[in-house]
Amino acid sequence: MPSPFSRLSPALEPHTQLAEPSFDTKRHVTYWLRCLKTFLPNVYTANDSNRMTFAFFVVSALDLLDCLVPHTTAAEREGYAQWIYHCQHPAGGFRAFPGTDFGDRRSAQNECWDPANLPATYFALATLLVLGDDLERVKRRECLAWLAKLQRPDGGFGETLVNGRIEGGSDTRFGYCATGVRWILRGTVEGPVEGVEDVNVDQFVQCVSLSETYDGGISDAPFHEAHAGFTYCAISALSFVDRLPHGAKTYDQNAREDDRPLAGLSDLHATIRWLASRQTATLDDDDEVDTNGDETDTPSTCHDAHTFVRLRGFPSEQGEQSYKERPTSHLDLQWAGFNGRCNKLADTCYAFWVGASLDVLHKAPIASRPRSRRYLLDRTQHPAGGFAKHPGDPPDIYHSYLGLAALALMREPALKPLDAVMCVSVAARRCVDGLRWRRSIVGEGGGGRGEEGEEGKGEGVTKGTERTEGTEARGGESRPAAPSSAGTTASASDGFAYMAISGG
């Protein structure tokens, strides 16, 4: 265990140049093309019921890498769209996988076991958009009518409708997918559209507010622990229904508040503090370190003490001088990922959940992007392409996609810019505005998410920050590459649903 005394402040760091890590485009392209064109390894059977979500990851990853069109034919892309439409439910919405389809043995008596699935419906629509489909074949009215029926009296949404009962959890993941579907199919217009009832937006906003926690984060249900995945889903859902608080619309907190309908996030400052607190240099179990000898730590505990830099402990000025001359573990502060909950380890996916949350709130510059980038590229990027959950793990589709998405948010040059709310490329998100049928619903300029200046948000700050951080002091300690474990075999390590609940 490293001594806490070995921590130095950046002011004392030796000013030597640390090689900036590089994004290995070619290997990522190889990884994702393999996911698209060959069977996923058998280990993904545990996620068979999440196939639509994985379809989204695969197609959207290739789009972010800007190699979907170059590496597939128009006929293939139409074939992928047909597969998605094959999963469209006769009564609206989409199945999450073909495995529940009874074919010609489907009847009124057994259809309850073959319901449409809410996350699958969002990911199906998003994937179709990425594929360049115009959504003309989507049963839009049926889908929206079904969506309204998935809303519970408390305002939250369930996952499926089985025998008239709303099944599945009641957390913000479903709220995210529901508001996403609604936004794609009918923009931010409130009230009935084309004779189809709207969901109750006020009630939904209320429901999100009740899941805010005492520390400023958001959980899956009232009084549950704050979690970055649920926090992202809640914030983005509020963006989809244009109910973010005014302070979230600009980096400038002195801007004037205007009159708005009921907005979510009762304490924006607390939420921003909670999000900022997620960045951590505690990347694996070896990073645990005491700040005080008398603390009641257990070896299996990780905590944020690691990122705390204290000077007092130097035994002497001499000792301090000697540390000045050589690289020590303080360098670890140059690699900082994000955790999903307080006092947990960093995990690739939270670089997206947290980074994107801040981005949606127009506060992206608050995270240290260079540190996050180094963490992703040096620690969890896999030599065979893709990203792992933790350093040394094999890559899997879920973490690989969110690693890419996190980098795309940080404007990684090899990647297309990302729309933080939809989690697709900005280019794919723009396709929504171009849909002819949608214009007649939302109007020519409507259906936005109340976002102004989307392109340049916080840009000035970001650039200034990155430049400066880029010249921060470093030493020459070379980082070991992530060990190759499974090689080309991806692993659905979590058995997670479409968004890891328990990661990190």
Place this chain on the structure above:
Amino acid sequence: MPKYAEDPAWEDVVPIPQDDGGPNPLAAIAYTEEYSEAMSYLRAVMANNEMSERVLDLTEDIINMNPAHYTVWLYRAKVLFEIDADLRAETEWVNKTAFRHLKNYQIWHHRQLIVDKLGSAEGEADFIARMFEKDAKNYHVWSYRQWLVRRFDLWEDGELEAVEELLKKDVRNNSAWNHRWFLVFGKDQDGAMKDKAVTDREIEYAKAAIEKAPQNQSPWNYLRGILRLSAQPLSTVKAFASRYASLDDADSVNSSHALDLLADIFAQEEGAEEEARQALSLLAERYDPIRANYWNYRASLLNGSAGEAKAKGQSAAA
């Protein structure tokens, strides 16, 4: 190796193979024959709404391979209730399955259905304790535990003591801190926040934990949460926070969270912007440089800062 096709017990069933929708399926998985076959039989019995003992075996088979299947669990629950199966045996089986699939969501919902029907939380505390031995921060287990407390009115049933035990083992277990909050404030938050005896007790509890590990954010968050929701000014803990961070002795800060709190306290104090700025700059430059951008952002919000222009300048100087 066909399992069901050669089993006489299943010979009456006509399996429904999967139609994967044309030549370009997405996220196609290299299914084993075993899985494909079991799924074909599952579709067949579901299509017939069969409620039988053998369906339980089949759903168990599927769940072992694909625990995230969202209707197989609902179907299994329906069968259990329809054929009046032994629900105690079911919880035994769920126990085993939970250990194999620690991060599966559906299993917890299923457990809730069964235990709700059984009408008793007997044995659940032991089960949870064993789950916590594997991972004391498992989100599903904590959520389930909250449900148990509400469903069986276990508020006063040794829960607080159990949490204290977990916090003794690991004072940084934020899930345990959150559960404590739930136990104290979950029944009637507004009422509890008005009860000075309760908030004082909880503030003291948080302070004692901070004393043990000042750089542990969990109790600082707990403390701030109580102050915010009981509308007590942050300044009431100024002296306490100063024990771990002081601008007068900037070399011996023992907690970045104390410094953070002091920065907020100074920011609210008349004429103390300079102190707030100093605290934030100590955080940005010395004690928590990872979050330098955040601390500089906070400085940009102080009175006398010119909003965005200032924030830009300060971030650039970070």
